Amino acid sequence: MICKCREYKELLNQIKTARIPDEYLDKRINDFVTKIYQIKDSVRVAQYAKKIATGYVEQYLEMEDMGKGLYFYSNTKGSGKTLLSIAIVNELIIEYKIKSIYISVVNMLNEMKHSFSNKDPKRNFYNLIESFMQVPLLIMDDLGVEKTTDWSEEVLTQILDERMSYKRPTIITSNMPIQSLQNKYPDGRIKSRIEKMTFPVVMPEESVREIISKRENIEIAKMFSK
Numbered sequence: 061m062i063c064k065c066r067e068y069k070e071l072l073n074q075i076k077t078a079r080i081p082d083e084y085l086d087k088r089i090n091d092f093v094t095k096i097y098q099i100k101d102s103v104r105v106a107q108y109a110k111k112i113a114t115g116y117v118e119q120y121l122e123m124e125d126m127g128k129g130l131y132f133y134s135n136t137k138g139s140g141k142t143l144l145s146i147a148i149v150n151e152l153i154i155e156y157k158i159k160s161i162y163i164s165v166v167n168m169l170n171e172m173k174h175s176f177s178n179k180d181p182k183r184n185f186y187n188l189i190e191s192f193m194q195v196p197l198l199i200m201d202d203l204g205v206e207k208t209t210d211w212s213e214e215v216l217t218q219i220l221d222e223r224m225s226y227k228r229p230t231i232i233t234s235n236m237p238i239q240s241l242q243n244k245y246p247d248g249r250i251k252s253r254i255e256k257m258t259f260p261v262v263m264p265e266e267s268v269r270e271i272i273s274k275r276e277n278i279e280i281a282k283m284f285s286k
Contacts, residue, residue, distance in 0.1 A: 127227025138269025
């Protein structure tokens with residue numbers, strides 16, 4: 061029998077292997093606090109998003125069979141999209157030991173660009189794009205903030221097409237609704253694939269990051285005034 065401390069270390073290592081940023085390593089869905097939003101409508105929207113996140117984890121095996129992920133969107137930076145999407149992944153790693161990769165779309169594209177000059181065969185373009193296409197669960201953060209080129213659109217299309225074809229769930233965050241992706245990616249293939257692959261979840265148009273930052277600064281000010 062594996063002791064709980066060892067089991068926890070193994071889970072933590074798996075979360076780190078998923079490239080989860082340090083500030084989100086221990087985040088769970090219950091850490092997504094809806095009461096922190098100050099606008100009444102934001103609280104309602106956040107509660108719905110949290111309900112979807114909880115249901116997704118509970119019914120993940122069915123979602124996996126369908127190849128369905130989630131698409132969190134809000135025009136406001138710091139609205140909680142990244143926190144909630146990573147919290148879902150952490151829950152799934154704990155529950156199902158599922159292999160995952162979290163990465164922002166900007167970093168994804170930059171890594172693949174730099175791979176052309178990378179002498180390490182394990183980090184060449186083919187291996188990188190294969191890892192994003194084949195990982196059982198992929199989290200693509202901030203889709204749409206990257207500079208769009210024919211190359212970047214083609215690369216993203218390849219990744220999404222492969223994942224859609226083999227029903228590998230993908231969780232995506234973005235600053236725009238799915239319908240607006242047509243304007244960002246005029247070829248249209250990215251929008252159509254994401255429509256098929258994900259369930260859209262609107263997030264509050266309020267920055268929880270700003271609220272937390274203000275509260276932290278108030279506490280710091282109190283410390284300095286002692």
